Amino acid sequence: MRKKLQARSGATYRRKVYAVDLFCGVGGLTNGLQRAGIDVRLGVDIDPACEFPYTANNEAKFLLKSVEDLEAEEVRSFYRKNGIKLLAGCAPCQTFSMYNQKATDSDKRWWLLRQFSRLVEELSPDLVTMENVPRLIEQNVFKEFVESLEAVGYSVNYRIVNCADYGMPQQRNRLVLLASKLGPIELLSPSDFGEKPRTVREVIGSLPPLSAGESCEKDPLHQCSALSEINLRRIKASRPGGTWRDWPNELVADCHKKKSGKSYQSVYGRMSWEKSAPTMTTQFFGFGNGRFGHPEQDRAISLREGAIIQSFPPNYAFTPPGESVCQKVIGRLIGNAVPVKLGEVIGASVLAHVSRTPKRSSKAGRRSRPQ
Numbered sequence: 151m152r153k154k155l156q157a158r159s160g161a162t163y164r165r166k167v168y169a170v171d172l173f174c175g176v177g178g179l180t181n182g183l184q185r186a187g188i189d190v191r192l193g194v195d196i197d198p199a200c201e202f203p204y205t206a207n208n209e210a211k212f213l214l215k216s217v218e219d220l221e222a223e224e225v226r227s228f229y230r231k232n233g234i235k236l237l238a239g240c241a242p243c244q245t246f247s248m249y250n251q252k253a254t255d256s257d258k259r260w261w262l263l264r265q266f267s268r269l270v271e272e273l274s275p276d277l278v279t280m281e282n283v284p285r286l287i288e289q290n291v292f293k294e295f296v297e298s299l300e301a302v303g304y305s306v307n308y309r310i311v312n313c314a315d316y317g318m319p320q321q322r323n324r325l326v327l328l329a330s331k332l333g334p335i336e337l338l339s340p341s342d343f344g345e346k347p348r349t350v351r352e353v354i355g356s357l358p359p360l361s362a363g364e365s366c367e368k369d370p371l372h373q374c375s376a377l378s379e380i381n382l383r384r385i386k387a388s389r390p391g392g393t394w395r396d397w398p399n400e401l402v403a404d405c406h407k408k409k410s411g412k413s414y415q416s417v418y419g420r421m422s423w424e425k426s427a428p429t430m431t432t433q434f435f436g437f438g439n440g441r442f443g444h445p446e447q448d449r450a451i452s453l454r455e456g457a458i459i460q461s462f463p464p465n466y467a468f469t470p471p472g473e474s475v476c477q478k479v480i481g482r483l484i485g486n487a488v489p490v491k492l493g494e495v496i497g498a499s500v501l502a503h504v505s506r507t508p509k510r511s512s513k514a515g516r517r518s519r520p521q
């Protein structure tokens with residue numbers, strides 16, 4: 151992808167960009183940034199389950215720590231003196247989820263975005279990037295975050311993107327913010343990448359078949375949830391892209407028969423081979439949790455299939471060799487991740503920006519509104 155972009159813009163990335171990734175998870179964003187050519191030096195996360203996948207797949211150190219307790223000094227030593235400094239962060243998004251209407255300003259998780267802001271102020275990196283769920287844009291905490299960046303001289307640009315437009319096999323809308331002290335910055339557009347939309351078939355069509363509850367001998371991550379007898383009958387009655395409305399009445403859940411449950415169509419569905427997948431959530435490995443049924447096999451998609459739909463490389467390691475895979479934990483980590491390819495788009499955008507703005511600018515920050 152980087153070569154393609156260099157060819158288009160004539161850019162040669164002379165100044166190296168060093169990054170620290172806050173709330174790094176299993177490394178979706180880090181992996182994408184590294185693929186684009188950014189040297190991610192450190193990832194910070196509070197969850198010990200992230201350490202193995204983060205370090206096994208990425209050339210970066212992992213710090214197990216709450217960002218709340220993170221001192222600027224601990225981060226500063228990971229940057230290089232003559233390099234460009236990028237602070238990347240993806241504060242947990244659960245608070246802003248469509249399904250959580252009760253979140254208030256006092257919710258502790260919003261506090262983490264303020265902690266990110268604190269570290270930006272203390273470290274004064276040249277560049278900042280943040281990814282989150284689109285609804286964050288409506289929250290005061292986001293407005294305050296943008297204002298705090300502009301107040302200390304960053305040009306800020308943010309927009310909501312659909313990952314499918316960038317050639318990812320998934321409908322996933324995300325808010326991406328970029329901020330720079332070097333001048334105006336923006337996310338490259340899908341046409342800069344010349345990517346075609348990808349289908350479920352293209353990315354998981356050649357994986358070995360599985361039965362519900364089975365695990366692949368060669369790749370333990372290619373394992374899927376067991377199904378109860380009724381759910382097995384339900385998936386057999388499901389057609390790709392359809393809903394539970396296609397089932398005979400005796401299979402329909404009582405809650406869906408009620409008036410209030412009729413609108414919940416996005417559960418118990420099969421994916422379509424020829425379309426992109428729905429958004430991978432932290433529960434994507436469960437047939438009843440969304441449209442996560444395999445297009446033709448009678449089972450939910452496997453952890454590996456979910457990871458590939460999230461654009462992780464097919465050999466990305468999530469558990470140490472020989473260790474058993476905890477579906478609930480690994481599924482959550484995969485569903486929470488920034489798709490690797492979105493990380494690559496962000497990284498390529500940062501590098502294209504750096505190559506076009508060789509000199510430091512001390513101009514006051516400017517914001518580009520979302521499109």
Ligand SMILES: C[S@@+](CC[C@H](N)C(=O)[O-])C[C@H]1O[C@@H](n2cnc3c(N)ncnc32)[C@H](O)[C@@H]1O
Pocket residue numbers: 172173174175176177178179180194195196197200215216217218240241242243262486487488489
């Ligand atoms: C949306 S996920 C980040 C995904 C990650 N950027 C990736 O691409 O894989 C949010 C992460 O924040 C972590 N987290 C939650 N609270 C935290 C805290 N106080 N300090 C550090 N990490 C925290 C979670 O463990 C989770 O891995």
